Structure formats: C-alpha cells, structure tokens
Amino acid sequence: MIHLFHVTKYYQGCLALHDVTLRVEKGEFVLVTGPSGAGKTTLLKLIFGSEVPTEGQILVQNRNIARLRPSDIPYLRRTMGFVLQEFKLLPGKTVFDNVALPLIIRGLSSTEITRKVMDALRGVSMEHKKTAWASVLSAGEQQRVCIARAIVNSPLILLADEPTGNLDPQLAHDITELFKAINARGTTVMLATHNRQIVEQVNGRVVSLHCGRLVTDQGGYR
C-alpha cells in the first residue's frame, strides 16, 4: 500500500529525513513516534504528496508520488484522509457542511452526500451536532468532526499528525479508540504521535524516528 525506498528529505539544506525505507501493508495500524523534529510530519507529508523527496522513491497505491504531476495530487488525496493537530475546520460552516466538503468536491449527489455525511458523523458520535457551527464546538468535538471529514470518502489510507496533541488524556483516549475502530473496518492508519499512552493503547506497529532516521520498526512487516 505504502512503500518508501531510501527516502531523504532536505528543507533548504536542513536534513528532515535520512535514507528511510518503509513498507506499510493494507489494513495496518502504524504509529510513527519520536520526539519533536524527528521527521514524523515530514514522513506523513511525503506520503500525502505535500512534499517531494530529495532522494529516493515513494509508492502510494502503486503511484510514484515524486513523479506525480501537481494536477494529479488532488485525485490521490481523495483516496486518503488527513487529520491534523490543528483542527482545520471552516468556522463559518456547520458541522454537516464541513464534513460534506470532500463529497461536494467529488461531485456526488445531494442524497449520497447526506447519507455518507450522516454515516461519518454517526461513526464519530457527532450526528446530534450536524447543524452546529464549527466555531462553537469544543476541541474534542472539532477533532471528531475532522475525523468524520477524513473518513467520509471511505479512504484507503488515513494519516493523522498528532491528532490528540491539543486534547486532554480522556479525549485523546476516545479519539484513539475512533482510529482503532476505523482501522478495524480495513482502513490503513498511520498516526504520528509522541504520546506513550496512545502507543500503548493501540498496541500496533511502532516506527520510531530520531533526527530524521528510522531507528526502530517493531511489530509489523519489514
């Protein structure tokens, strides 16, 4: 599903990732851990097509990210979901409209949009807030809506960059359970975190980065 071959990434001469080789299979739950600045976000951004590797190759669903034209990137992203630490919701829109956005972009009919949005909202227990403005939601609720938006397209891959970074331990636990449930339905999940509790809660494959280098890869395919 995701293959990285000797990937190196420099940002204006600064090393962010060094010679990372990694293979993630369909349906895996991979936790990317490491201290701040280890290269976790860079790794996810490379997989998401936001960045191009300085060296090496990245295959996502058999498509070489480095060789994709910028105009092809949006179509790749429609098969993936991305959840960020900063919630990134449109404050001037309702919960329903925020979650519906990826489906509107794909040009789905109103009936399909309503069905899929309600399914996604039910999946994160936010269906009762569908008419609420995104700006009035609590932090936990906002992150749930972000997850609903990321899964509404039934993505094959779900990437999450420190999704619980702004949440208290209980909310972080609940959100992690959501990711586990999504993974249990067959979606490949890559979650970047430096929170030990989440690592223990997921009990999945752990890829550790340090200063841009992959230092350990435990519990999964190598």
Added chain:
Amino acid sequence: MKRALYVLREAVTGFRLHRANSMIGIVTTAFTLASFGLFGLTYLNVRNVARMLQQDLQVVVYLQDDISDADRERLEQQLRNDEQVAALTYVSKAQALAEFRQQFPEESRLLEGIGPNPLPASFVITLASSERPSADLADFGERVTEFSGVEYVRYNRDWIEHLTLIIRYFELGAVGMGIVLGLASATIIANTVSLAFYARKDEVEILRLIGATGLFIALPYIIEGAMLGAMGSGVALGLLWSGFEVLRARLADSVWLSDVRSLLKFFPAQVSIMLIIAGMMLGALASFLSVHRWMKVRV
C-alpha cells in the same frame, strides 16, 4: 449541481465577507473604466460627426467653355453611370452667374466689365458612401479630370485628410488608453482578489487537504473577480450616462449649441452590454492570474 452551487455560493460569500475591499475594488474599477469610457464616448461622437461630414462629400466638375451640348450630355451620362456617383446636378453658366450674384451681391459688379459670363458650367456631384472617403475622393477626382470636356475638378481633399488623420489619432489613443486603463483595472481587481484569497488561505489549505483541484479552489475567486469587473463597468457606464445626459441638458439650454445636442449619441445598447462583458472578462482574467500562481503550490 451541488458542486456548481457551492462554487457560486463561495464567490458570493467572499464578495460579502470582504465588502469593504469589494466596494473599493468596484469604485476604483468604475472610475478607471469611466475614464476610458469618456475617451471612448468622445471618440464615438467625433467619429460619427466626421462620418456624417465625410458622407456628404461633393465634387464640382467644371466644364470646358466650348463643350457642345451633345458632349455635355454624353459626359453627364458617363458620370451618372459611375458607381461612385450618388447624385448629380447640372449648373449652367447662367445659373452659376445667378448664384454668384446671389451669394456675393457686393462683388457681382466686378464681373460686369469683363465681357461675357466668365463662370464655367459644372456638374455638382455627391459621392456614394465610402469606408475610405479621402482615397475614393482622390481616385474619383483624378479619373474624372481625364474625361473629355472636363476643364477642372475641384474637391476639398485636404480637410478630409485632416479629419481622417484626427480620427486615426483618436483610434490609436483609444487603443493606447484602453490598454493602460484596462491594465490598471485588472491590477486593482487582481489586488482585491489577492487580498480575499489571502484572507481565506486557511480555507484554501483545507480544500487542498481534502483533494480539491486547483480549478475548484480558484473558481470562486475567478467568479468574484468577474462580479467585481461587471459591477465596476456597470457603475462606470452609469456615471458616463449621467454625465452625458447632464451635458445634453446643458446644450439644450444653449441657443448656439442646441444643434450639436442632436448629433451627440451615447453608446448603443449592444456596445454597453459588450463593455460590461469586457469588464467581467477583465475581472475574471485578472483574478485567474492572481490566484493561478497559488494553484501551483504543492501544499
């Protein structure tokens, strides 16, 4: 359908959210386009008056004194058959003298001491409408001079050429001003849209995150620019029309200039619609160029 509605709604939302910026954009665009429109309107009226004057071109063909009646009739027929001739009037020597006496009663005694009537007979010819009156007038004059029985052909080519030259300068000026003021309007609109785009950069980032294409992201801004352009040109036309009507009303009060009033024309409806469409396209193009560079960013 839902997608098109979303794009339209976003364009209107952007317009409404940045009302102050949008209003500044509309007003500055309107004044810039009104300056161009003022020049265009002046050009249109000068050209209309010039065309009217040019279409009324007359050529006087003076006949030799010894021309026989038969030769004169043959020449008249030859001229009538000419496709450049719209109308022809024969003025005999006696008529020419009578007209002279009528027009210049003080000077008519000058002719009394010099024997028989010295004024030649002539054909006064009105030429058919032409796209290039100056050149056609010269061609016709040169051709008719060669006709048998013709003494001299008189046509006032100089002022026609001057008029044509003035119109040409006006045309060049209109094109030059159109380009300069068009670019100024485009820059203003591009700047307004850039500010709107920058103000909503978080939204753009979210759209990129969820797989929106560059076109989907850019379309609301392009539509917003088109709306600014259309409204700007609409306001510009309104300003021009108001000014034009005030001028016409003033001219109506003037005894000396009341005739000029009937000659003045505003842009025809088709031209007005085309100006609004041009403003709309200008706005859309400026917005496209403004947001296009952001679309290439791989975020």
